Amino acid sequence: MLQNIGSSGVVSVDFRYEENPFLFTNDETWLGYVSNVDRYKHAIYIQPDCMMSCMDTLTQELDFYYSDPVSEKLIVHKVAAGLPRVSKYEEVYHRVYIKENHFLKCVITYVDLDMTEEVQVNKVQFKYLLKYFAALPALAIPCRLADIEYKLNNHEMTLETYKELNDLRQTGPFYIEPCKTSNGALLVKLYDVDESCFNDIIVGKGLAEVEDCSLTSKSTGSSDAKPSLNKWEDNSRINRHLQDLKVIFEFSSNCCDDGTITAGIGDYLGLSKENIFGGDVYEEQNEQITHVKINEKQSTIDLPSDRVDLITSFVTFHHIDQLESTLSELVRILRPGGYLIVREHDCKNEHALRAKYLNFIHAIMMIAKVGEFANSSSNHNTKNENASHEDYENNTNTWLTQKSFIIEYTRSIHYRTCAEWQQQFESAGFHHCATLSYGADGSNNPQKLFYAVYQLDKTS
Incomplete structure (x- = not known):
């Protein structure tokens, strides 16, 4: 690797770092960290969260x-202004730019921190920058807080303001809402995880004044901040979590689903068949899924521990007799911090009108051999101790026998309310992330289906 890096060659004398492209994304809200406060320029420098991994890799390789x-x-023996170099800051190598050279002193900027300092030339060692390390743009963006004017002391940010901003920046990361560019800097509004606006805090402490009436806090109903935060949540955070999903598994006790949804999720995530798993009930139904053995009582799954990042299960859990042991097995194969997506019925109890309706739907599906009963002739997995698809196939000679089986089968189903399902999953070590129901009034959701997302506790 040393040879590969060295063979890239030294950058030319006219090389200049590219401006970070985020400087011009003034219509999105994104996540970032404040790396520095410059009291003389009244500026803050922000590193986008999505580029922090680039920053870590860059500093490690440097x-x-x-x-x-x-x-x-590569040691530089003659310091000259206007050139890109490499030097140390707090014993770590960083890319730098020599802004000024005054014989015994020079002014340098650490381009990825956007920190500027004056140093003694004879106390700092500079090395030439290689092309290998020049590809990334500057990773820190010069910003100013929008719509406020600091109270200054000799044209500088007061020491009290500087200390306040430095203290606040330690609480990051922050939601960054770009407004516009001005004099080479991005004007922004900063919000912390509690949705408190940095700009408002500085004004509230008497350290700055509102420049015009456009600056309003989120708590008083900023018209553009909330949509921007929603946009960030929909794009940035979700995209970062999706990148963590490398292996998925669909849990099913029967043929409730043919694996199409999970195969589609895998395709969306760019996963190969080798990383999309499903129970062997899919063996004759879906060639996009790698089939694994699930034993008849659903107490063991033929996958290693911590193998899976995402488990899906669609209208399956209400068919499971040994729910506690099943969830324990799912926890075993799911990595800590992994996710579970569930689709289930929100049904009060076995004697509720809704339960009777759902039992009727199951009966119709059994008679018509659709849905989970469509492939019963090729699927002989035991559903519970009292009923199986094999029994159903072999005992439909008379309506009386068929009716008896349907009644026995529906009695084996375990409906629960949404809250009861949540209690079961949380008892197994999951915490609830979100629930999505079909239709606000339920008029277009007679089966009371809902989706829920759970995350396995990282200490599990």
Whole structure:
């Protein structure tokens, strides 16, 4: 690797770092960290969260190469202004830009932190920047808080304001709402995780004044901040979580679903068949899924521990007799922090009118051999101790026998309310993330179906 990096060559003398593209995304809200406060320029410098992994990789590789003796040949012996270089900040190598050179002193900017400082030339070692490390744009964005004017002391941010901003920046990350660009900086509004506006806090502490009436806090109903936050939540956070989903498994005790939904999720995530698992009930139904053995009582699944990032299950759990042991097995194969997506019925109890309606639907499906009963001739997995599809196939000679089986089968179903399902999953080590019901008034959802998302506790 050292040889590959070194062979890239030194950047030319006219090389300049690209401006971070986020400087111009003034119609999105994104997540970022405040890396520095410049009291002289009244500026803050923000590193986008989506580029923090790039920052970590960059600093690790810089340190790896420039700490090695092979980099000694890149030591700069004559300091000149206007050139990109590499130097240390707090014992870690960073990309720098020499802004000014005054013989014994020079002014340098750490481009990825956007920190500027004056240093003694004879106390700082500079090395030439290699092209290998020049591809990334500057990872810190110069910003100013929008719509406020600081109370200044000799044209500088007061020490009290500087300390306040420094204290506040330690509480990041923040939602960054860009407004516009001005004089090479991005004007922004900052919100913390509690949706408190940084701009408002500074004004409220008497450290700045509102520039015009456009600055309003989120708590008083900012018209554009909430949609922007929603936009960030829909795009940035979800996209980052999706990147963590590398292996998925659909749990089904029968043929309630043919695996199409989970296969579609895998396709959306760009996963290969080898990382999309389903029970062997799919073996003759879906070629996009890798089939694994689930034993008849659903107490063991033929997958290693911590193998899966996402488990899906669609209208299956109400068919499970041993729910506690089944959930324990799902927890075993799911990595800590992994997710469970469930679709189930929100039904009060076995004697409710809704339960009778759902039993009627099951009976019609059994008679018509549709849904989970469509492939019963090829699927002989035991559903419970009292009823199985094999029994159903072999005992339909008379309506009386068929009716008896339907009654026995529907009695084995375990309906629960949405709250009761949540209690079961939380008892197994999950915490609830979100629930989505079909239709606000339920008029278009007679089966009371809902989706719920759970995350396995990271300590499990």
